[in-house]
Amino acid sequence: MSQLTPREIVRELDRYIIGQDEAKRAVAVALRNRYRRAQLPPEIREEVTPKNILMVGPTGVGKTEIARRLAKLVDAPFVKVEATKFTEVGYVGRDVESIVRDLLEASIRLVKEQHTSRVHKRAEKNAEDRLADLIVKPIKKKSNPLDILLGNKPREPELPPEERDRLTLRRADVLEKLRKGELEHEVVEVEVEEVAPRSEIPGTDMNMNDMLGSILPKRTKLRKVEVREARRILVAEEEQSLIDMDSVYIEAIDRAEQHGIVFLDEIDKIAGRGGGNSGPDVSREGVQRDILPIVEGSTVNTKYGPVRTDHMLFIAAGAFHVSKVTDLIPELQGRFPVRVDLKPLTREDYKRILTQPENALIRQYQMLLKVDNVSLAFDEGALTSIADYAWQANETAENIGARRLHTILEMILNDIAYNAGGGDAPEATVNVDAEYVKSQLSEEIQSKDVKKYIL
Numbered sequence: 001m002s003q004l005t006p007r008e009i010v011r012e013l014d015r016y017i018i019g020q021d022e023a024k025r026a027v028a029v030a031l032r033n034r035y036r037r038a039q040l041p042p043e044i045r046e047e048v049t050p051k052n053i054l055m056v057g058p059t060g061v062g063k064t065e066i067a068r069r070l071a072k073l074v075d076a077p078f079v080k081v082e083a084t085k086f087t088e089v090g091y092v093g094r095d096v097e098s099i100v101r102d103l104l105e106a107s108i109r110l111v112k113e114q115h116t117s118r119v120h121k122r123a124e125k126n127a128e129d130r131l132a133d134l135i136v137k138p139i140k141k142k143s144n145p146l147d148i149l150l151g152n153k154p155r156e157p158e159l160p161p162e163e164r165d166r167l168t169l170r171r172a173d174v175l176e177k178l179r180k181g182e183l184e185h186e187v188v189e190v191e192v193e194e195v196a197p198r199s200e201i202p203g204t205d206m207n208m209n210d211m212l213g214s215i216l217p218k219r220t221k222l223r224k225v226e227v228r229e230a231r232r233i234l235v236a237e238e239e240q241s242l243i244d245m246d247s248v249y250i251e252a253i254d255r256a257e258q259h260g261i262v263f264l265d266e267i268d269k270i271a272g273r274g275g276g277n278s279g280p281d282v283s284r285e286g287v288q289r290d291i292l293p294i295v296e297g298s299t300v301n302t303k304y305g306p307v308r309t310d311h312m313l314f315i316a317a318g319a320f321h322v323s324k325v326t327d328l329i330p331e332l333q334g335r336f337p338v339r340v341d342l343k344p345l346t347r348e349d350y351k352r353i354l355t356q357p358e359n360a361l362i363r364q365y366q367m368l369l370k371v372d373n374v375s376l377a378f379d380e381g382a383l384t385s386i387a388d389y390a391w392q393a394n395e396t397a398e399n400i401g402a403r404r405l406h407t408i409l410e411m412i413l414n415d416i417a418y419n420a421g422g423g424d425a426p427e428a429t430v431n432v433d434a435e436y437v438k439s440q441l442s443e444e445i446q447s448k449d450v451k452k453y454i455l
Helices: 006-014 021-038 063-073 083-087 093-136 145-150 161-180 208-213 227-242 245-259 280-296 330-334 347-355 361-370 380-396 403-419 434-440
Strands: 053-056 078-082 187-193 220-226 261-265 299-302 305-308 313-318 338-341 374-378 428-432
Touching: 006 021, 006 063, 021 053, 021 063, 021 245, 021 313, 021 338, 063 078, 063 261, 063 313, 078 083, 078 093, 083 280, 093 161, 093 187, 093 227, 093 245, 093 280, 093 299, 187 227, 220 227, 245 305, 280 330, 347 361, 347 380, 347 403, 361 374, 361 403, 374 403, 380 403, 380 434, 403 434, 428 434
Parallel strands: 053 313, 053 338, 078 261, 261 313, 374 428
Antiparallel strands: 187 220, 299 305
């Protein structure tokens, strides 16, 4: 659990997200309250529930990014769900519980990665030993049908002492060469497990192959690969064998329950618009009522065990252009006590988004083209022009926020990206100024007729 203060959390979010200070403060306080709750006596701790957040604002202003970066900041399980998913044809009420199952799967991946990193060095050592054995004593094909059926390895004959000594010396020499990287292109045969296609049981998250895997022996096959590929395969196998998956599942469930973050996007599209209880509004209200128990706190059964949702943090978001927040059913409104309004992006915001975040768009394109020995430089005039065009386009057409910058940058840099090629090409520097930006944009963009470029 993070011990960052709200101010520290906001500073971290500022590294990636421009503006939206109110939303950042809200999520920072919500995250800090989790830490505060963890310090309370057990009898009080259970009574303190997360103060879920409702973000209201146009598309492309940072709602998803704030939630995603928040989760990444504290290694919390995170899942994004489109609320409209549950209004699609074939929707079944119990499918809403898939939100929790997806969050648990994300938690398992997160915890497993952390456990894997702890045993990685040991796995590399074990894999190296196995590689040496493979080179010195190649795998023998199974000949006994019963061994094949049971997955048994063929028995090795007893060797005379002089032969064992020879193999020991040979193995020591191979190990030394492996450590020096001298055998990377040698070809070895590795026994790998055959991966059977998933066979889902309808209406559940159960896989038939997982159920039968503990009963039937694993099927394997021999693959001829280079040592460098064999090392990757064997390290992965060793990591898997060194990890206690039962402890992973237990920790993952606790992590999902206590620290999980669920981002419910486009919640405005399941809000009724008032004026009666017939037609599609009934379906939207039904989805809200199905979501409500999960947000309120309930127990969802999964193949790894029951998962409680009482202390998960739910962040809902929507533009609410057509519907209003008050169009949500009162019970659901009440479960999102913290409401923040995100502001539309300004010209200056667009300019800052281009260069200031650690993953700034300009930096991404510079690094991409550097692969082909092209150094890309933007002067102040170019950045101002790009920001102006993005703002104008969003004002005159559909407002898609910062996503508009992607469209405009692709148009500007299309010729440069096309002509750059070959890692052995001579180094070149391309300076992009306001005139170049104007020359690369189509007349439609410049005349503000930009509807055909909406993402």
